[in-house]
Amino acid sequence: MITYESVLKEEFLEKAEFLKVLGHPERLAIALLVYEQEMCVKDLVNILGISQPKVSQHVGLMKELGILSFRKEGTKVMYRLSNPVVKEILDILFG
Numbered sequence: 001m002i003t004y005e006s007v008l009k010e011e012f013l014e015k016a017e018f019l020k021v022l023g024h025p026e027r028l029a030i031a032l033l034v035y036e037q038e039m040c041v042k043d044l045v046n047i048l049g050i051s052q053p054k055v056s057q058h059v060g061l062m063k064e065l066g067i068l069s070f071r072k073e074g075t076k077v078m079y080r081l082s083n084p085v086v087k088e089i090l091d092i093l094f095g
Helices: 004-022 025-036 041-048 052-064 084-094
Strands: 068-073 076-081
Touching (some): 025 041, 025 052, 025 084, 041 052, 076 084
Antiparallel strands (some): 068 076
């Protein structure tokens, strides 16, 4: 028998963590900025006007959850939105 405790609780916890990460205004802004074009941390710092360590923290968390992916370009690390669910959420919110 499938119960909330046995199966769904873990899934709900994962989804809630995902939404919590997107619920932060700065992380939501980062997701929106890298939706259409790749950006490095320096680009995000300049646009958002927040510190480099803070942007790096946000980006790290978003990478961990599979929201962002990256590629290296010389010494730069370029980030892009890689999660199709986040793209749908942004389309709904900002469509």
